Amino acid sequence: MRYVFKFPDIGEGLEEGTIVEWHVEKGQTVKMGDSLVTMETDKVVTAIPSPRDGVIAAKFGKVGETIHVGAALVEIEIEGVSIEEDAKKEAVEEEGAGVVGTLEVAGNSMVLSASKEGVPSDDSSKTSKSGKALATPVARAIAKDLGIDINVITGTGPGNRVTKEDVINFGKEKPSKEVSSSPTPGNPSEKSVQIEPLSQIRKTIAKNMIQSKHNAAHMTVFEEVEISTLDQIRKKYKEIFAKEDVKLTYLAFIIKAVALSLKKYRALNAEMDWDGGNMIYKKYYNIGIAIDTEKGLVVPVIKNADKLSIKEIAVAIDNISAKARDGKLTMDDMKDGTFSITSYGSIGGLFAVPVINYPQAGILGVGRISKKPVVKGDDIVAGLVLPLSLSVDHRIADGGETARFMNSIMDYLADPVSLIMD
């Protein structure tokens, strides 16, 4: 029998994802848990594991195509399983005790007869009638003829039905994504702009930024803290940790300092529930760290940072950065952050006005550390200065609370031993 595996909702209210890479071929034998395909969703790029043992009977969608949650991803030919048995197993999975760990199977993964719809049209067998895209018969016939996958066409008919015209126009649009129309008037033939569709990550970033700026009342304070003591400690332990392959950065200390300060100043770890008329004070301290990747910014979370040692934090940063670079972050890595840190200093920049990772209450911007003259006692000496920029949602945190929170962070960083004293 065949098992139709549908694209599951791997996040909270995920609607669609884009195929980044297929890891299986038609006819390939797969084991439960093997990566089938890497999908880019609006939050993560993640590999989707196979829920079953079997042989890949069909793959749906090409690299770059958008797949809606609930749409078929692959069909797996499973040997020796009766439909009844499978239906039982299905029920168990959907209760969440399934083989796919955190993945929730997006319901209705029913057993179908081998459906060929959505398979690239070089497949010569007859088109099945059980469809996904709503399309008119003529549109289907033309799409098949032209080798266009009907499921990728946006329909303009009633109920977004794909019509003949849509297929014909789709064929026309396809060749030129470069538009020659004219930001440079007078020279219309020059291809002066390149138009690229928005990636899921870019869409999400844009949406989140607007949501944050629209909803939160941003207020930013700037400070400098002298960290030569911290620098000495870091240098010492950096070498020790290096033997265990752990990279000790300033960020590990900053995360710890922030987590401990959040415990003292609860407003900065809160969230406003405007509609419900409540303030939600969180008693867990999960620090999101902004990581610059090729595809865009992601903010994975280090959980319970207050309870972790500096070393444990350093290990967590290492792990999560590697995952982010490799595009392997999961939904779990991304969720439940309570406060964020953006550390742009390694690239450049002293101060910034960071945008809050809404609905969190604040975000700390960490600038470039530099040697500066500082006053110690009555002497001007060379100091190592770390610039900090703290944006808070002024609806949640008042100025006094914000300044006290900032002072706390600075105290911890100026006297790192205190980090293990509290």
Added chain:
Amino acid sequence: MYDLVIIGSGPAGYVAAIRAGQTGLKTAIIEKDVIGGMCLNWGCIPSKAMMESVKLYQRIIKDASRFGVDGIDKKELSFNWNKAIKRSDGIIKKLTGGVEFLLKKNGVEIIKGNAKIVSANSVLADNRLLETKNIIIATGSSSTTIESKHDGLVVDPTQLFIERELPQNIVVIGKSPVAVELAQSFNMMGKSVTLVSDGDHIMPLADPYIRNFMLNKIKKERIKMFNNIEINTTDGIWEDGNLLVDGQSLPCDLIVNAKDRKGNILESDVQLETENGFLVTNERFETSVKGIFAVGDVNGKSMYAHVGSAQGLNVVNFLSGIEQELDMSKLPMNMYTVPEAAQIGMTEDHVKEAGYDYKVSEFPLSANGKAQTEGNAEGFIRILSETKYGEVLGVQIVAPNATDMINEASAYMQLESTVYDIAQTIHTHPTVSEVFMEAGFEAVDKAIHK
């Protein structure tokens, strides 16, 4: 301030008004005469009611005995026009009452009076000035006049369906399916009928295949026919019960004017562009003045009630933010001839012109069981499809209920179906509609019962 003022309560206006009311627009409809307009009061409904009476009369004469009904003395049979009119009037009353009820139920204000457009945002209904965001003109059309010094000699459809003494010799002037319908109807009552067309032929929009079928039919029924005769006045050509047509003197006591119609252009202080007696509108039925729309006969795009209704709905949808162009190429045409004829999509001439590789799949009613049992096996279905994908390009039907059957074809076309879909659609048996499936089989390969 109204959201919408609609002028005219025929099928274009009243349907738009009901829909507007449903969508929550503050709507008024102005009617100078009776609710329902031409269609309900003088056109579609009374003519169909009359046709049913005539068909029954003919059926009894022709078929009663053969079908096993004894005891009918044909000599005693006669057709009573006035009784048929009474039945028709009852139906009209019921239907117009229904429309009025629906208008009120949906919160549409009905204003009786003459309308005049004062500006793009105001309409005068007799002496009352209505401020409005949008205006829909749905004033319909009227027959092109035939002048006559002789009272009652010439009647147009609005004057026809009343209690009267119907004379023996009737001349119907016009080329539309309505003209043919009226000629056949009078003929079936036992009148002597002449059909005078002012064009090269009759039913100009029909596929020639349908037209030729009807021409043969008319010939068999001994309805006299003239083509290319333009009659604008009876002066000089009518005298003492005789009409001079093409050099021939025809007995004529009544002339029924079924000539092509002209838009009822209402009084307006703003200049609305017209062409050939109709208001000019764009693809969303907006006139030359923004916010003033014209739907139904008055814009000259079609003289069919259902098309007027579709246009009216389209405009109200547009005003409610739903923009969907009305595909005028997929509008079905009904011809209430005997037997009925209907078509949708392209005619064969159009298909040829468009350069399609096409196939015509025909199936005759004579091979259909239900048609045989009903004793009405005259007619056919023709499906025109392009050969590559099998898309249905046009459907033509001649059958006793062709005007009902065409709606199946409309659904196929609306859904861009292919002949494969028609062939695969299981049709109940025995029905006349099975001819669709058979023609579908024929298109794909071969019909079963042919």
